[in-house]
Amino acid sequence: MIGLAIDSVLALGIVWMALQTVRSDSLFQAMLMFIVFGLLMSLAWARLHAPDLALAEAAIGAGITGALLLVTWRRLQVHGPDDSNGPRLMTRWLALPIACASALLVIIIGWTALQLPAVPGTAGELTLQRLEDIGVSNPVTGVLLGFRAYDTLMEMAVLLAAWLGARAVATEFRPGVLPGxxxxxxxxxxxxxxxxxxxxxxVAVYLLQAGGSAPGGAFQGGAVLAAGGVLLCLTGRLEAAAQASALERVGVILGLAVFSLTGLIVMATGGPMLALPGVWAIYLVETALLLSIALTLVLLFAAAPGLRRAP
Amino acid sequence: MILTEVMASLLLISGCFFYIAGTVGLLRFPDVFSRLHALTKADNLGLFLICTGLAVNSGSPRITGLLLVVWILGLLAATVSCHLIARRAIRSGQAEPPVAEPRAADPTP
Known part of the structure; x- marks a missing residue:
């Protein structure tokens, strides 16, 4: 009974925050609403007994994305156009039709999914049966590594592409240096x-290590490590460098490189591509992923090719 | 068993009361400093009561230790951010709270 009440308040709050995000007059207010929306989403995942998703949503959806949005807001204020309240959001009237269309889409997809017959042998079931073979006891990590290795690899490629895109844009529209x-x-x-x-x-190392047996993993750990880096940037301990050092260049591609190389070596020795040959390989790949994720996120936050210690 | 549950519930409810009081203060108080005062004071005590309630409810030393760390980190973050916000408010000339004139935006007199 009380669970239902909490869930209802949470569901209403999520829809309300989403509506406020697209409806609010000022860009700043919309950003804050979006951050609160992320926090409520992470509570919803926790209520759905998906702590892995709740952690990821809180660390990446609300935490790092929130920091990126707020630093963008600050840059707009310092270097942006004169109407420093942010660009006027003129498309407010579009919010209602788009929201209705999205809701309809969600209902159709949900209804279709409910109509589908239950398929035996889903990835989750297979993983639960063969957890010992994979070498981890957390079924979520098992599915991610056993069935979704391409997805994880592509996510790293997307992150790298996002950073390269930000670099390319930054050389054109140079983001000004923020006052110290x-x-x-x-x-x-x-x-x-x-x-x-x-x-x-x-905590980052703990999350990485815990990913094998409990909620956690490279993305959550990377986001927590990045939060430490963001704090160092915000307090002026780290500052933007004009050039990336060799170490940073290696760090940004480390995750993608180690994951691809491990997969290729496995393929060369006769196994299927990206099938990780044991627990040591899992931790090797996850550590490389964590370092790359954290470094990329901090570099995105600093909007700089590299970082250096402040004098 | 019943006693610990009653104790935990009382602690959780009083923790929620302090959070609500702090939020009301944030919304209703007139200037940055009294808002900060309401928010950080009430939230620190509220977080302490909720952590204590959860610790009593769990009955596990490990979880109690973790909750203690949560509370201390919350205290540190709240203290430093409160200090920084207040400092910034003084530097940017909001040091005098608008006591003499009621604000135009405020609907209640």
Missing amino acids: PAHAEVPLVGALLSLVVPISIL
Whole structure:
């Protein structure tokens, strides 16, 4: 009974936040609504007993995306056009028809999915039967590595493409350098950083390690590590460099390279491509993915080809 | 068993009360400083009560330790961000709260 009440409030809140995101007058308000929308989505995933998705949504959907949106807002204010309230959102009247069409689409897809006969031997069932062979005890990680390896590889390619796209655009419309943070020298900030940044590293490594047996994995860990990097950028400890160092260039492609190479080596030795030959390979690939994800996200946040220690 | 459940419920409910009080303060108080005061004070105590309630409910030392870490991290983040927001408000000249004149945007007198 109380569960139903919570779910109803959550569902109404999600729809309301989505509507407010597309309906609000100011860009800033729309961004905040979108961040709250992400938080509510992560609560909804938790209520649906999908902690993996809840973690990913909170870390990436609300956390990192929120930070990217807010830093974009700041750049628009400092360097953007004169109407610094952001571009007027003129398409508000479109919100209702688009929302109705989307709702109709969701209903049609949901109805169709409910009509489909249950298929025996889905990826989840097969994974649950053969968890020992895969070498991890978390079925979500098992499905991702056993059946969705191409998806994970392509997600890394998409992330790399996003970063390359941002680089290409940045050379055309050079994003101006933001004025240095006024609070860089506040003693409290240094104390907080010296505690929170090591904790972000610890939690990232824990999430990576836990991914084998519990909710977690490279994307969630990468987002948490990136949050530590974003904090260092925000407080002026890291600043944009004009050129990427060799280490950063390697770091950005590390995940894609290690994953593809492992897959190709497996194929050369007679196995199917991307079939990971054991637990060590899983952790090798996941570690490379985590480093690449974190570095790419921080570089996207800084809108810079590289980073360097602030003097 | 019943006793711990009653205790946990009381702690959770009083935690929620402090969160609601802090949110009302954020919405109703007139200037940055009193809003910050309401928000951080009430939320820190609310988070403490909710963490304690959950710890009593779980009855596990491991979860109690983790909840303690959650509370301390919440305290640290709230303290530093409150300090930074207040500092920025003073620097940008909002130091005098508008006590003398009621704001035009405020519907209630």
